[in-house]
Amino acid sequence: MENTFSGLSLIIVIGAVVALIMRVIGQPLIIGHILTGIIVGPAILHVAKSPDTLTIFSDLGIALLLFIIGLGLNPRVVKEVGKTAALVGTIQVGVTMLFGWLAGQAFGLGTNESLFLGASLAFSSTIIVLKLLSDKKEQGRLYGKIAIGVLLVQDIIAIALVVITSASEQHSLMLGSLLSLSLKATVVGWMIYIISYKVLPHFGRVIAGSQEFLFLFAIAWGLGSATLFSKIGLSSQIGALVAGICLAPLPYAQEIAARLRPLRDFFLIVFFISLGSNLGFASISSMLSLIIVAVIIAVILKPLVAMAVMGFLGYTKRTSFKVSVALAQVSEFSIVLIILGHSKGLIDANVVSTIIFITLLTIAASTYMITFSDKLFSVFERHLNMFERRKAHGEVMPEGRHELVLFGYQRGGHEFVNLFRQLKKKYVVIDYDPEVIDTLEHNKINYLYGDATDTELLEEAGLEHARLVVSTIPDFEVNLSILEFLEHKNPRAVAIMHTDHPDEAAKLYEAGASYVILPHYIGSEKVSSFISKSGLTKHAFKRQRTKHLEYLEKHYGALEKPLNEGKKKLGQTIVKNMAALTKAKI
Numbered sequence: 001m002e003n004t005f006s007g008l009s010l011i012i013v014i015g016a017v018v019a020l021i022m023r024v025i026g027q028p029l030i031i032g033h034i035l036t037g038i039i040v041g042p043a044i045l046h047v048a049k050s051p052d053t054l055t056i057f058s059d060l061g062i063a064l065l066l067f068i069i070g071l072g073l074n075p076r077v078v079k080e081v082g083k084t085a086a087l088v089g090t091i092q093v094g095v096t097m098l099f100g101w102l103a104g105q106a107f108g109l110g111t112n113e114s115l116f117l118g119a120s121l122a123f124s125s126t127i128i129v130l131k132l133l134s135d136k137k138e139q140g141r142l143y144g145k146i147a148i149g150v151l152l153v154q155d156i157i158a159i160a161l162v163v164i165t166s167a168s169e170q171h172s173l174m175l176g177s178l179l180s181l182s183l184k185a186t187v188v189g190w191m192i193y194i195i196s197y198k199v200l201p202h203f204g205r206v207i208a209g210s211q212e213f214l215f216l217f218a219i220a221w222g223l224g225s226a227t228l229f230s231k232i233g234l235s236s237q238i239g240a241l242v243a244g245i246c247l248a249p250l251p252y253a254q255e256i257a258a259r260l261r262p263l264r265d266f267f268l269i270v271f272f273i274s275l276g277s278n279l280g281f282a283s284i285s286s287m288l289s290l291i292i293v294a295v296i297i298a299v300i301l302k303p304l305v306a307m308a309v310m311g312f313l314g315y316t317k318r319t320s321f322k323v324s325v326a327l328a329q330v331s332e333f334s335i336v337l338i339i340l341g342h343s344k345g346l347i348d349a350n351v352v353s354t355i356i357f358i359t360l361l362t363i364a365a366s367t368y369m370i371t372f373s374d375k376l377f378s379v380f381e382r383h384l385n386m387f388e389r390r391k392a393h394g395e396v397m398p399e400g401r402h403e404l405v406l407f408g409y410q411r412g413g414h415e416f417v418n419l420f421r422q423l424k425k426k427y428v429v430i431d432y433d434p435e436v437i438d439t440l441e442h443n444k445i446n447y448l449y450g451d452a453t454d455t456e457l458l459e460e461a462g463l464e465h466a467r468l469v470v471s472t473i474p475d476f477e478v479n480l481s482i483l484e485f486l487e488h489k490n491p492r493a494v495a496i497m498h499t500d501h502p503d504e505a506a507k508l509y510e511a512g513a514s515y516v517i518l519p520h521y522i523g524s525e526k527v528s529s530f531i532s533k534s535g536l537t538k539h540a541f542k543r544q545r546t547k548h549l550e551y552l553e554k555h556y557g558a559l560e561k562p563l564n565e566g567k568k569k570l571g572q573t574i575v576k577n578m579a580a581l582t583k584a585k586i
Contacts, residue, residue: 008057010047011040015269030128030367033272034360040273058274060223061267062332063240067222068264069126070244071257084313085149092150092305092327093157096122099297107290112346120334120355121298123158124327126151128363132370133326143322146315150306150327155241158333162235165340184232189242192225196246208252208437208449211259218256221247237336251437251449258454271332272360287354291361298362299369303328311387318377320387325373329366330359402428402462407452407482408472409436409445411498416470417445428461453481464489470496472517476504483511 015036022032040047097118104114129147138144163181200207207217222243229239247253284291303324310320338355341347369376377384404420404427406413413429420427429440429447440447448461452473463469463485471479479497486493497513499505505516 007047011036011273012269014040014045014047015273030131030272031364033269034364036269037273057267057270059236061271062237062336063223063226064219064260064263064267065127065271065332066237067218067226067240067244068257068260069130070241070246071248071253082149084146084310084315085153087313088146088306088309088323089150089153089157091309092302093122093154095305096297096302099301100294103290103293103297107287107293109290109351112341113348113351116338116341116347116351117294117355119158119161120330120338120359121294121302123154123331123334123337124151124302125329125331125333125363125366126155127332128329128366129326129370132367143319143326146310146319147323147326150323154331155333158331158337159238159241162238162333162337162340165337165344165346181233185229185234185238188228188232188239192228192242192246196250200247200250204250204252204437208255211255211451214252214256215259218260235336235340237333251447254457255449255451258451258457284354284357287350291354291358294358295361295365298330298358299328299365307384307387315388317381317384317388321377321380321384322373325366325369325376328369329362330355332359335359402426402446403465403467404428405430405461405463405466405469406472407431407470407478408498409440411472411474413472416472425467430457430461452478455485458482458485463493466490466493468494468496472498474498474500476501476507479508479513480511483508483513487512 015033018032018036018039019029022029039045097115100118100121101114104117105111109117129151133144133147163185206213208214222240225243226236226239229242230236247256306327307320307324310323311317315323335356338347338352342349342352403425404423406416406420406427406429409417409429409431410433417427417429427446429445430452431437431440431447431449432451437447437449448457451457452471463482469482469486471482473479476499479499483495483497486495491512494514495512496515496517497508498517498519499508500519502518505518508516
């Protein structure tokens with residue numbers, strides 16, 4: 001145990017040093033993680049002397065990673081770009097598999113090994129693409145949505161191949177096992193679907209009411225589903241992906257993903273380190289020619305196929321190019337597939353090492369290609385006219401760009417929503433209360449559920465491009481965090497904050513707030529202005545009182561009878577509303 005702990009600690013330290021070097025020289029950290037795996041592996045330092053520990057961490061990491069990916073793979077994305085995603089995904093997978101199989105046959109691989117090589121080259125990495133698109137804040141662009149849709153189509157095909165491979169016995173495919181496995185998978189998948197869509201929504205407030213419990217529930221749901229699929233003979237990774245997809249439409253899915261991101265980042269490092277440490281360079285040298293051809297198929301041929309299909313469908317050469325570049329690597333799902341194939345005796349260990357090496361090379365190449373896709377397009381633009389029709393689909397604005405952003409809905413937020421609707425500008429409401437989320441969903445108000453101090457949530461909401469940011473949250477630290485984000489990312493935005501204390505208001509002004517709402521000050525100012533205009537006549541106050549009660553009835557819904565009914569119950573309800581009003585400090 002001590003040696004395992006020491007070894008793992010040393011690996012993480014080496015990984016941190018390599019990552020620091022990557023940061024200093026301006027290279028993607030993923031490249032550093034791959035190099036760390038090679039350094040700690042048997043090829044150089046041979047630090048990873050407990051491969052079982054790394055394997056467990058890697059398996060756990062893949063399951064959590066695919067669960068988080070599933071949370072972001074809402075089927076509505078595919079519906080939005082369904083035709084394009086389906087055509088590009090299926091044609092590109094089919095053509096790439098064919099060329100991969102031909103390459104394997106040409107270099108002396110067996111039929112099964114050639115098929116696995118072709119299948120491995122056909123699928124692109126959902127993890128890499130989503131991470132890099134997220135880093136560039138371009139997952140909401142047209143090309144980003146199409147790329148995500150294509151990846152989901154690929155994942156569906158990959159899942160089908162994993163199911164077929166799981167049903168295989170030594171060197172052969174058993175039809176009876178395949179049917180039995182498919183039936184089990186259908187039953188278990190249907191159970192997860194029913195629970196997530198029919199049962200969990202009724203417990204939304206309980207689950208999302210405590211962030212600690214939400215975190216625990218997310219891990220239990222993802223790993224529990226993975227274990228269920230593993231028990232019936234399927235890959236645990238499939239179970240984790242299905243668990244994430246089933247939770248994706250729920251309002252707290254975004255918050256779950258945000259809470260699991262630190263684990264995702266850690267296990268992503270361990271995953272790539274594990275891959276690098278398992279490389280056997282002795283077998284790779286004998287297959288160098290095959291590796292070169294396979295990399296060309298994955299990095300050049302596969303994007304060209306996708307670009308040709310998108311050009312035929314009428315997309316601009318820029319959109320087609322950026323989608324195609326995003327697909328120019330081999331998937332982590334491919335590694336799951338080939339390891340499963342090896343465990344079933346369908347492919348040789350040397351082929352496994354070769355495909356892992358191809359995967360790492362293509363991931364490294366595509367990381368640079370995606371990061372610098374705009375510069376690459378400017379270099380190749382004049383050569384891409386053949387991939388664009390005369391009438392092409394134009395680019396769209398990122399859906400995350402909201403001009404108006406409101407934090408908190410309870411404390412007078414509905415007034416701002418009414419204003420936003422009158423302005424006819426794109427807006428979003430961000431709130432942390434599950435009960436408020438239910439209200440927003442019921443009223444069909446565009447919302448995001450999450451913590452206002454979460455930087456990734458602020459980026460997703462589009463605060464970098466917002467013109468007006470309003471916070472009705474009285475928490476000083478939260479408002480200060482929002483102002484600090486705006487100061488660095490969007491100093492031109494109008495920022496309206498909320499506080500109950502004058503000294504905090506002064507500090508918020510100092511931090512860059514355009515205006516700070518002090519409820520007591522505004523309330524006193526409004527009453528003073530009313531008295532100066534209307535005098536001290538009780539009749540004037542009666543009219544104002546009636547208007548106030550109508551306001552409460554409209555926005556809090558606690559009055560059960562019309563205001564003109566002079567019943568005792570009305571008086572009781574008015575008291576309740578006044579208490580609610582006082583509590584809300586509006």
